[in-house]
Amino acid sequence: MNEHVHDTADLTKNQTLVMGALTRSKGPLSAYTILDQLRDNGFRAPLQVYRALDKLVEFGLVHRLESLNAFVACRHPGCDGDDTIAFMICERCGQVNEITDTALAARLKQLAGEASFALKKTTIELRGLCRTCQAA
Amino acid sequence: MNEHVHDTADLTKNQTLVMGALTRSKGPLSAYTILDQLRDNGFRAPLQVYRALDKLVEFGLVHRLESLNAFVACRHPGCDGDDTIAFMICERCGQVNEITDTALAARLKQLAGEASFALKKTTIELRGLCRTCQAA
DNA sequence: GCAATCTTGTAATGAGATAACGTCACACAC
DNA sequence: GTGTGTGACGTTATCTCATTACAAGATTGC
Ligand SMILES: [Zn+2]
Ligand SMILES: [Zn+2]
Ligand SMILES: [Zn+2]
Ligand SMILES: [Zn+2]
Numbered sequence: 543m544n545e546h547v548h549d550t551a552d553l554t555k556n557q558t559l560v561m562g563a564l565t566r567s568k569g570p571l572s573a574y575t576i577l578d579q580l581r582d583n584g585f586r587a588p589l590q591v592y593r594a595l596d597k598l599v600e601f602g603l604v605h606r607l608e609s610l611n612a613f614v615a616c617r618h619p620g621c622d623g624d625d626t627i628a629f630m631i632c633e634r635c636g637q638v639n640e641i642t643d644t645a646l647a648a649r650l651k652q653l654a655g656e657a658s659f660a661l662k663k664t665t666i667e668l669r670g671l672c673r674t675c676q677a678a
Numbered sequence: 679m680n681e682h683v684h685d686t687a688d689l690t691k692n693q694t695l696v697m698g699a700l701t702r703s704k705g706p707l708s709a710y711t712i713l714d715q716l717r718d719n720g721f722r723a724p725l726q727v728y729r730a731l732d733k734l735v736e737f738g739l740v741h742r743l744e745s746l747n748a749f750v751a752c753r754h755p756g757c758d759g760d761d762t763i764a765f766m767i768c769e770r771c772g773q774v775n776e777i778t779d780t781a782l783a784a785r786l787k788q789l790a791g792e793a794s795f796a797l798k799k800t801t802i803e804l805r806g807l808c809r810t811c812q813a814a
Numbered sequence: 815g816c817a818a819t820c821t822t823g824t825a826a827t828g829a830g831a832t833a834a835c836g837t838c839a840c841a842c843a844c
Numbered sequence: 845g846t847g848t849g850t851g852a853c854g855t856t857a858t859c860t861c862a863t864t865a866c867a868a869g870a871t872t873g874c
Contacts, residue, residue: 554821586825592862608745609801612860628786628794646785650764652802653779654863658809659766661812665745665803668786673794690852710829728831747830799872821870830861838853
């Protein structure tokens with residue numbers, strides 16, 4: 543088995559349950575919301591969720607949205623190789639759109655380089671209204 | 679007086695105290711850290727800090743760092759007009775560098791436009807090591 | 815078997831943020 | 845001057861988010 547790329551078949555029981563909750567959801571979920579949804583599956587404590595989330599984020603199956611303190615299942619096929627992901631978060635319907643852009647990533651790397659900053663992780667979160675919600 | 683641009687002279691007592699704490703600090707501070715620093719000035723409750731912070735952020739004198747749940751005094755002269763600010767946060771020494779870049783902002787606006795996303799606020803936070811901390 | 819390692823369960827606590835209430839000071843109309 | 849609206853302030857309680865600490869099972873490799 544590939545040791546870097548994970549799919550849902552590799553997951554433990556708790557990881558599978560948490561992944562399922564996120565995949566079923568239309569938008570991001572907080573850890574405690576996930577906990578509530580999994581009470582019937584034997585979840586009793588936040589740590590059960592957080593431990594699973596840590597792994598899922600590590601595997602690249604889930605992204606953490608810093609500005610929401612919430613988590614979302616990755617729906618961007620092929621964001622594995624890319625560590626510069628921009629999230630467009632609709633403040634009305636909660637929908638999250640995940641995009642990568644080489645020009646954007648290149649510009650950020652350029653800026654970091656000019657400042658001699660050793661870039662490890664980038665967080666880009668755009669807040670606003672999605673196409674649908676602008677009409678309403 | 680200009681009704682949009684604020685300087686420290688416009689601030690209330692609590693706002694001045696919170697602004698002072700942030701200005702004195704080399705790096706970002708959490709609301710509760712600020713609270714502790716201002717106990718001697720009569721601060722007793724988190725809300726006193728949060729209320730002041732809300733206003734200071736609104737005035738553009740302070741920025742909130744989403745990935746740290748912390749606040750930092752603006753040290754970027756002229757970031758008023760620019761709503762696309764990138765923060766470079768050193769994970770070792772905590773120093774925060776604030777930069778604006780027209781190419782970066784333009785690309786983000788472009789991407790939002792292509793998705794018909796009505797952009798309201800952008801969060802860009804780069805984590806890594808500053809020049810000094812890479813040597814050590 | 816046995817040790818090393820990983821995963822899990824549980825309780826307690828720490829850290830970040832807001833709700834709900836009442837008070838006070840001040841500007842401004844009447 | 846009295847009423848009224850507005851904004852800042854103080855206090856308590858509560859809510860949400862996240863981690864520490866400790867113990868117990870499961871898994872793997874030898
Ligand atoms: Zn993704
Ligand atoms: Zn929407
Ligand atoms: Zn600034
Ligand atoms: Zn540093």
